[in-house]
Amino acid sequence: MLELVDLGHNYGSYRAIDRVNLKVAQGEVVCIVGPSGCGKSTLLRSIAGLIKPTGGTVLLDGKPVDGSPENLAVVFQDYSRSLYPWMSALANVSLPLRRRGLDKKKREAAAMNALDQVGLSGAAAKYPWEMSGGMQQRVSIARALAYQPKLLLMDEPFGSVDAQTREELEDLTLRVCAHHGMTILLITHDVDESVYVGDRVVVLSKAPGTVVGDLPVQLPGPRDQIHTRELEAFVRLRAEVGRLVRGITPYRNTHGYGVETR
Amino acid sequence: MRRATFGVLRLWIVPVALVLWELVTRMAGSPYFPPPTQIAGQLYDMWLSGPLSQLLLTDDALNTFGPSLGRLLAAWIIAGVLGVAFGVALGRIRGLADYADPVLQFLRALPPPLLVPIFFVLFKIGTPTQLAVIVFGVIWPVLVNTTDGCRAVDKGFLETARVFQFSRYDVLRRVILPAAMPKIFAGLRLSLSLALILMVVSELVGSNSGIGYSLLYAQQSYDYAGVWAHIVLLGVLGLLFNALFLVAEGRVLSWHANARRTV
Ligand SMILES: Nc1ncnc2c1ncn2[C@@H]1O[C@H](COP(=O)(O)OP(=O)(O)OP(=O)(O)O)[C@@H](O)[C@H]1O
Ligand SMILES: [Mg+2]
Numbered sequence: 120m121l122e123l124v125d126l127g128h129n130y131g132s133y134r135a136i137d138r139v140n141l142k143v144a145q146g147e148v149v150c151i152v153g154p155s156g157c158g159k160s161t162l163l164r165s166i167a168g169l170i171k172p173t174g175g176t177v178l179l180d181g182k183p184v185d186g187s188p189e190n191l192a193v194v195f196q197d198y199s200r201s202l203y204p205w206m207s208a209l210a211n212v213s214l215p216l217r218r219r220g221l222d223k224k225k226r227e228a229a230a231m232n233a234l235d236q237v238g239l240s241g242a243a244a245k246y247p248w249e250m251s252g253g254m255q256q257r258v259s260i261a262r263a264l265a266y267q268p269k270l271l272l273m274d275e276p277f278g279s280v281d282a283q284t285r286e287e288l289e290d291l292t293l294r295v296c297a298h299h300g301m302t303i304l305l306i307t308h309d310v311d312e313s314v315y316v317g318d319r320v321v322v323l324s325k326a327p328g329t330v331v332g333d334l335p336v337q338l339p340g341p342r343d344q345i346h347t348r349e350l351e352a353f354v355r356l357r358a359e360v361g362r363l364v365r366g367i368t369p370y371r372n373t374h375g376y377g378v379e380t381r
Numbered sequence: 382m383r384r385a386t387f388g389v390l391r392l393w394i395v396p397v398a399l400v401l402w403e404l405v406t407r408m409a410g411s412p413y414f415p416p417p418t419q420i421a422g423q424l425y426d427m428w429l430s431g432p433l434s435q436l437l438l439t440d441d442a443l444n445t446f447g448p449s450l451g452r453l454l455a456a457w458i459i460a461g462v463l464g465v466a467f468g469v470a471l472g473r474i475r476g477l478a479d480y481a482d483p484v485l486q487f488l489r490a491l492p493p494p495l496l497v498p499i500f501f502v503l504f505k506i507g508t509p510t511q512l513a514v515i516v517f518g519v520i521w522p523v524l525v526n527t528t529d530g531c532r533a534v535d536k537g538f539l540e541t542a543r544v545f546q547f548s549r550y551d552v553l554r555r556v557i558l559p560a561a562m563p564k565i566f567a568g569l570r571l572s573l574s575l576a577l578i579l580m581v582v583s584e585l586v587g588s589n590s591g592i593g594y595s596l597l598y599a600q601q602s603y604d605y606a607g608v609w610a611h612i613v614l615l616g617v618l619g620l621l622f623n624a625l626f627l628v629a630e631g632r633v634l635s636w637h638a639n640a641r642r643t644v
């Protein structure tokens with residue numbers, strides 16, 4: 120459904136991303152990992168139509184993206200600037216639903232449900248500035264999930280929450296998206312997370328960012344925080360991604376393990 | 382609680398100043414500077430000796446204050462609405478400000494009292510002219526602040542609105558206006574105090590009612606205590622408006638005050 124062709128972007132003369140090629144199928148969960156400053160947010164903003172890339176094209180369902188596409192939700196990295204401080208959490212989550220043609224009662228019910236799922240049903244009436252960073256981040260996730268977009272872009276969405284909440288949110292996101300058939304592009308700098316959440320892990324090189332690895336994640340069954348993470352395949356893949364992120368060329372080690380890079 | 386107590390305690394300065402004023406004016410004995418007790422007496426006789434059913438206000442008070450305050454509020458509201466409307470347009474429509482700026486700077490530099498003759502010709506004597514003078518004088522703080530506020534809306538807020546495809550109306554009503562509201566209120570507050578001044582000025586020239594007219598009348602009848610009573614009245618009105626405004630602002634912008642306190 121999403122295709123990036125030779126996508127590149129310059130800020131002035133500074134090259135942030137360089138010839139990124141990527142194809143994402145409907146319903147796929149793709150994680151993008153890369154070192155800080157390699158252009159991950161730039162990539163996401165190009166897809167969301169918030170910046171006009173200086174080179175290449177973004178295709179959504181075969182059509183080039185011009186402006187913000189329909190049925191898209193973004194969980195911004197900078198969550199504090201994306202929630203409106205003059206509205207309660209509930210109002211923040213339900214505001215985008217106005218587009219969905221729901222009446223006020225239905226909107227609030229849907230928003231309440233989403234807040235409940237991220238564990239914030241008690242904080243619905245709170246304003247963003249009354250919440251911790253992690254809570255704000257969860258409101259912003261709730262807003263995106265309640266919107267039920269076809270394509271969900273998440274920019275380091277679990278950065279400010281504790282480890283356990285993070286695991287819960289990872290599972291929640293996977294569950295909700297699978298249920299609604301959403302496609303997800305999730306940006307993270309956490310190698311572990313990328314392998315756990317993704318159907319595929321795409322690794323970007325350091326600036327200017329370009330794709331240096333595209334690894335399918337083949338792990339059995341529904342993911343489980345404890346069980347999946349102790350699988351040998353998980354550990355191997357994590358090592359592989361870690362190497363790519365650090366810029367170490369992939370190699371087949373003495374045990375014969377290793378993953379083909381595409 | 383502590384702040385309130387401090388606020389009350391700080392008022393000790395008021396009686397001290399009054400006593401000093403009384404002593405100095407009594408010693409000086411100038412007819413142009415009557416002592417405050419005499420001013421208070423005049424104030425009471427003119428305006429505050431009415432029946433309880435009129436909140437102690439005399440008929441004279443009602444007939445003087447009524448038209449003045451009516452014009453002041455009407456003009457302030459008109460200026461507020463126009464100022465916000467034009468300010469939003471100037472702040473959000475790219476390029477418009479560049480065209481409009483020279484004209485606006487020119488108009489803004491004109492002192493409103495000097496325009497009274499022109500407004501006379503346009504609107505004839507009476508309320509419309511006075512409204513025009515006040516509106517013309519007080520629209521600028523609202524306009525300038527609204528423009529600034531709308532221009533400075535955080536990019537993050539607007540990007541969110543774009544991604545979730547808010548309608549144009551929702552962007553204006555739920556993102557831009559609330560984000561600019563602190564600035565708009567600052568402008569409205571400035572223009573309210575300006576409106577009080579311009580109300581008096583507009584009534585000094587070619588009017589036959591209102592506080593300004595009554596002040597002029599007292600002056601021309603050599604009633605200096607009466608003149609001072611008007612001055613005191615205007616000061617009290619200014620204080621009162623400001624206090625009422627701050628209460629309203631506190632309600633509308635509670636998110637802003639609180640957000641700033643926590644960040
Ligand atoms: N608006 C901008 N103007 C100029 N340079 C920019 C702008 N936005 C980003 N950059 C630069 O582009 C590069 C990539 O930025 P980007 O935000 O995409 O990185 P990132 O991979 O998301 O980093 P992080 O992991 O820290 O969020 C950085 O070097 C940054 O300084
Ligand atoms: Mg980033």
